Amino acid sequence: MLFTENEARAICEKLLSYVKADDAAVGVGSENYGHLRFASNAFTTSGSRENVNVGVTVWIDKKRGAASTNEIDDESLKATVALAEQLARISPVDREYMPTLGKQTYKPVNGYVDATSNISVTARAKTINDVITACEKSKVVGAGFHQARGSAGANATKNGNFIYERSSLVSLATTARTPDGTSSGYFLRNHYDVGKLDTGRVANEAIRKALDARNPRVLEPGAYPVILEPQAVADLLGFFAFSFDARSAEEGRSPFSLPGGKTKLGEKIFDERINVYSDPWHPDLPGSQSAQAGLPAQKITLVRNGVLENLVYSRFWAKQKGKEPTPGPVNSIMESSQPPIAVEDMIKSMDRGLLLGRFWYIRGVDPRTALQTGLTRDGIWYIENGKIQYAVKNFRFNQSLMELLAPGNVDMIGKAERVGSSEGQGGNASLLPALKVKAFHFTSQSEAV
Amino acid sequence: MTTSRRDFLKTAGVAAGALSIASLPSWLTSVTAAEEEAANGIDKNALADVALNTARKLGVTYADIRINRYRNEFVGTREQQVQNVSRAQSFGFGVRVLYKGTWGFASSRSVTADDVKRITQQAVEIAKANSVYQRKRIALVPVEKVVTSWKSSFERDPFDVSIDDKIQFLLSLNDSAMKTKGVSFVNSFMGFVNEQKFYASTDGSRIEQYIVRANPSFTVTAVNRANGDFQTRSALGGPQQMGYEYLDKHNWKQEAQRAGEEAVMKLSAKAIEPGKYDLVLHPSHLWLTIHESVGHPTELDRSLWMEANYAGTSFLTQDKLGKLQFASKIMNFVADRTQPAGLATVGYDDEGVPGQRWHLIKDGLFVDWQTTRDLAAMTGQKKSYGCNHGDSWGSISFPRMPNVSLQPGPNNTTLDDLIAGVENGILIYGDGSYSIDQQRYNFQFGGQVFWEIKNGKRGEMLRDVAYQSRTTDFWNSCDGLGGQATYELGGSFNDGKGEPGQSNAVSHGCPVARFRQVNVLNTARK
Secondary structure: OOOOHHHHHHHHHHHHHHHOOOOOEEEEEEEEEEEEEEEEEEEEEEEEEEEEEEEEEEOOOOOEEEEEEOOOOOOHHHHHHHHHHHHHHHEEEEEOOOOOOOOOOOOOOOOOHHHHOOOOHHHHHHHHHHHHHHHOOOOOEEEEEEEEEEEEEEEEEOOOOEEEEEEEEEEEEEEHHHHOOOOOEEEEEEEEOOOOOOOOHHHHHHHHHHHOOOOOOOOOOOOEEEEHHHHHHHHHHHHHHHHHHHHHHHHHOOEEOOOOEEEEEEEOOOOOOEEEOOOOOOOOOOOOOHHHOOOOOOOEEEEEOOOOOOOOOOOHHHHHHHHOOOOOOOOOOEEEEOOOOOHHHHHHHHOEEEEEEOOEEEEEEEEEOEEEEEEEEOEEEEEEEEEEEEEEEEEEEEEHHHHOOOOEEEEEOOOEEEEHHHHHHOOOEEEEEEEEEEEEEEEEOOOOO | HHHHHEEEEEEEOOOOOOOOOOOHHHHHOOHHHHHHHHHHHOOOEEEHHHHHHHHHOOOEEEEEEEEEEEEEEEEEEEEEEEEEEEEEEEEEEEEEEEEOOOEEEEEEOOOOHHHHHHHHHHHHHHHHHHHHHOOOOOOOOOOOOOEEEEEOOOOOOOHOOHHHHHHHHHHEEEEEEEEOOEEEEEEEEEEEEEEEEEEEOOOOEEEEEEEEEEEEEEEEEEEEOOOEEEEEEEEOOOOOOOOOOOHOOOOHHHHHHHHHHHHHHHOOEEEOOEEEEEEEEOHHHHHHHHHHHOOOOOOOOHHHHHHHHOOOOOOOOOOHOOEEEOOOOOOEEEEEEEEOOOOOOOOOOOOOEEEEEEEEEEEEEEOOEOOHHHHHOOOOOOOOOOEEEEEOOOOOOOEEEEEEEEEEOOOOHHHHHHHOOOOOOEEEEEEEEEEEEOOOEEEEEEEEEEEEEEEEEEEEEOOOEEEEEEHHHHHOOEEEOOOHHHHEEEEEEEEOOOHHHHEEEEEEEEEOOEEEEEEEEOOOOO
């Protein structure tokens, strides 16, 4: 059972009443979580978890201690506060201590649907049976993962702030493979409202891709023009809005750093059509009402028309630098300032290049340029003269994200879609467009399917 | 860590990692968690009876209950500041049932007899709902009933060492790292885990286990503000299944000073010229290549496409068993859940199977898999190798990697002996960037420190090095292994797998080893 606002408030107040420290931030969370996996066209593991969590952070003479527990009887709550205070007493002064916030006013966000949180296990079983049945009819081997979660929790401070929030999320990912193991397709979508998750589309797209990716040919690695579907963009840039940290840029440790402790703020770093922002009230991607340390979240533009407009200041770093702390980001949105172009039209416009829908095992190689390595997965196709010609085998890439979006490299931008990163298993979401870019750097072939 | 878990933590407003963790009152009162649970009226054997009897009455063919307590502690610093001191705990239970060949699982943090009964019914309800549409019934190979307890090997329980000692250790380590002119930052931390696990099943087994693991580490950064360049050097020592004595057994402070010197040297190191090189790989680096390209492809669930939607399948198909020359003939890879200090070492796995040791690759030939009771049954084997693991009371247990280690060569070959046999090569220390495809064919690995080898001798420091290869090409190119004296244990504290994602701690030991003509990139160039 998820905490109601009153239940969450009561635990927060109880925790704060035990606090003897100078300052404190407490949090309580509750979770209903259910999941179902399938593989080889059969049900594998499935389960549920109900849990709560209580976190206490205190400061005594600016010395910080933190403890958490999932036991919420009075004795455990008291012991958790006492432990946090004990840890604070023996810790050195927290030089980055900022007093907790007093009462704030939040503008509500609607990102919770009861039917998602309390999903029916029989309805879910039937949904997955339908996916498996579709795979069997198309003579492919299906595997996938369905999850549904409801969360409710609150944060409160000794200085008088309190916020209660609920959220929900449901996702379905499906992989379809041809029985000979030579072709594979994948599709993933999520939503906060189970009624708006199109599970049929997820299954059909995965199956279509597996069938379309048969008989792949070998292409030499190198720099190719590519069309990246929203899933591929999410895999590369899903957390992009969260990477604009001011401190690391000013300390010389970020792709937004310049020599001499300067940053690229105000410079045109990306194609002039690109906008990156966070908006808690976006109807397709509701974010948290609360940003860092409980600051009321606001809409924040990080990149406007390709220009780096904002870096994100923590409360501590803002004070050091005489800036305002940044009330976000709480979600990640990339949009074009021009009318969006459909993927079909991107294909028609391409003389020669590649279309792909998923990246895998992406890891940073060089943080100075946001150079990433990883692999293509589950379908990549060669395009010539505006038409898909044939499937090709996978590649490893080494690609700088800064160069990917740089002026001169972005050709076309699609409509932003709600999509989760595949390495994140659909447990997160961003609004990201398809991209057509002039050069993407593939460095070796991969036999993997 | 999955983002979904991070979202939950954000809601709860606590430090990352706090969800899956550990016990408080016992630290304050010196009462053990078991005693405290007993004082609170928690009788695990009686609760197990409730779960197993309820499940039996509802018609399951197998059921188990795990009642577990997890304690975590984390101390993090940078330069002369303490950034984070936190302790966390998590207590709860999970019930797993097999009904008409279909798994069901349910779990709760509320450990009472009523909740155990309710959650067991829920687990059966999930299994029943899914069983209506089940196509392939899951079965288990048998295991002997056992009633026992097991404790991992440690000298000093880290949860009994004062936080003050830990902070002083890290700040002193930071001082060592900052001694070198040009070092800009150092981040250091130590994390400790204690798992107190209880398992009972319809096979009649009742097993209690107490496990302690330690994870100290640091990263030193040198920044050249004039040209905007920065370089990092992270610790070479990895996590181990040990107590606080690990902080004394490895020379962390000396290594931190060397790391500072090397981070500064990296700023002006020679750029690697891309091409084919012979590689001499130190255990602090090679463990990760073993993990990704030997550990994961020999997981039987991957070969059976059970992980097709996420981690991927394996290039090792069933027909390659006993036939594929995976590595050169001097190489032997052993899976071992009994290895001293190994992070995946256990008395018993999470379905009552004892820890074991067996060859995966023998004289270079691929000879065996990592298995669990259901995987063994699917492939006609008579017993499980005991690789079942759940990372929390709230996670359904499933196949996870045991310690997988490369055995040292039979002679007393040294690092210098291997270097002496290289005309044009690179010596690599430490794990860096890593990426490998979903069938484990094609990989790319960086490192922490790279040294040129010229005409049999170590030369200048190099930078921006990564190598790419194909798994079997790479392992078959090995022509030199160090002796037992060069053997070290590396490992991962948080190896991710499964849906929902779960974490596993696993070690990989190896000697120094030499590989011929591997493709090397310059990561600073396109």
